[in-house]
Amino acid sequence: xxxxxxxxxxxxxxxxxxxxxxxxxxxxxxxxxxxxxxxxxxxxxxxxxxxxxxxxxxxxxxxxxxxxxxxxxxxxxxxxxxxxx
Amino acid sequence: xxxxxxxxxxxxxxxxxxxxxxxxxxxxxxxxxxxxxxxxxxxxxxxxxxxxxxxxxxxxxxxxxxxxxxxxxxxxxxxxxxxxxxxxxxxxxxxxxxxxxxxxxxxxxxxxxxxxxxxxxxxxxxxxxxxxxxxxxxxxxx
Numbered sequence: 001x002x003x004x005x006x007x008x009x010x011x012x013x014x015x016x017x018x019x020x021x022x023x024x025x026x027x028x029x030x031x032x033x034x035x036x037x038x039x040x041x042x043x044x045x046x047x048x049x050x051x052x053x054x055x056x057x058x059x060x061x062x063x064x065x066x067x068x069x070x071x072x073x074x075x076x077x078x079x080x081x082x083x084x085x
Numbered sequence: 086x087x088x089x090x091x092x093x094x095x096x097x098x099x100x101x102x103x104x105x106x107x108x109x110x111x112x113x114x115x116x117x118x119x120x121x122x123x124x125x126x127x128x129x130x131x132x133x134x135x136x137x138x139x140x141x142x143x144x145x146x147x148x149x150x151x152x153x154x155x156x157x158x159x160x161x162x163x164x165x166x167x168x169x170x171x172x173x174x175x176x177x178x179x180x181x182x183x184x185x186x187x188x189x190x191x192x193x194x195x196x197x198x199x200x201x202x203x204x205x206x207x208x209x210x211x212x213x214x215x216x217x218x219x220x221x222x223x224x225x226x227x
Contacts (some may be wrong), residue, residue, distance in 0.1 A: 010206075047094045
């Protein structure tokens with residue numbers, strides 16, 4: 001079973017892609033999807049502490065289950081608007 | 086309500102017209118504009134990335150929170166993506182209300198909330214380098 005992963009901003013530059021696919025077998029958690037993705041894209045390793053997850057467009061805990069056809073997004077700390085952080 | 090992630094130039098008058106109702110005595114508009122320096126660096130331009138579907142959904146959620154918390158009549162938000170030059174507008178938040186207090190307060194709160202949780206990212210490009218700016222990590226969307 002496949003799930004789609006979406007990458008943005010710095011993460012998409014590190015991986016060199018904005019979209020990837022991972023085989024989730026009988027089902028994984030969002031956190032496990034990230035670890036699997038790091039095997040395909042080692043440059044994404046070590047970001048656990050700073051990223052959040054979204055599953056199908058909604059913020060989700062790392063323990064959130066991911067199955068066939070789900071869309072997982074890795075969300076770095078956001079910085080919309082115009083001010084200094 | 087109107088929530089948009091767009092690569093086109095933002096149009097403040099369109100948002101003002103959209104939120105104004107006959108019962109509105111006030112429209113507060115926040116405009117986030119690109120400036121020429123940050124952290125002592127001379128910024129040449131900015132580049133914004135976004136997760137559009139999710140961003141529009143999260144904007145709708147925080148607008149719903151604001152409508153429950155303040156006496157306001159409508160909310161509209163737009164964020165631009167792609168390359169922005171100095172002086173261009175990256176974010177617009179418009180709030181209408183019967184009275185100015187609710188409009189000001191809700192608009193201020195919505196801008197803060199936007200910057201906490203709406204999935205939009207900014208890259209600064211300056212002379213000799215570039216960097217994705219990352220805000221503070223927030224544990225939960227709340």
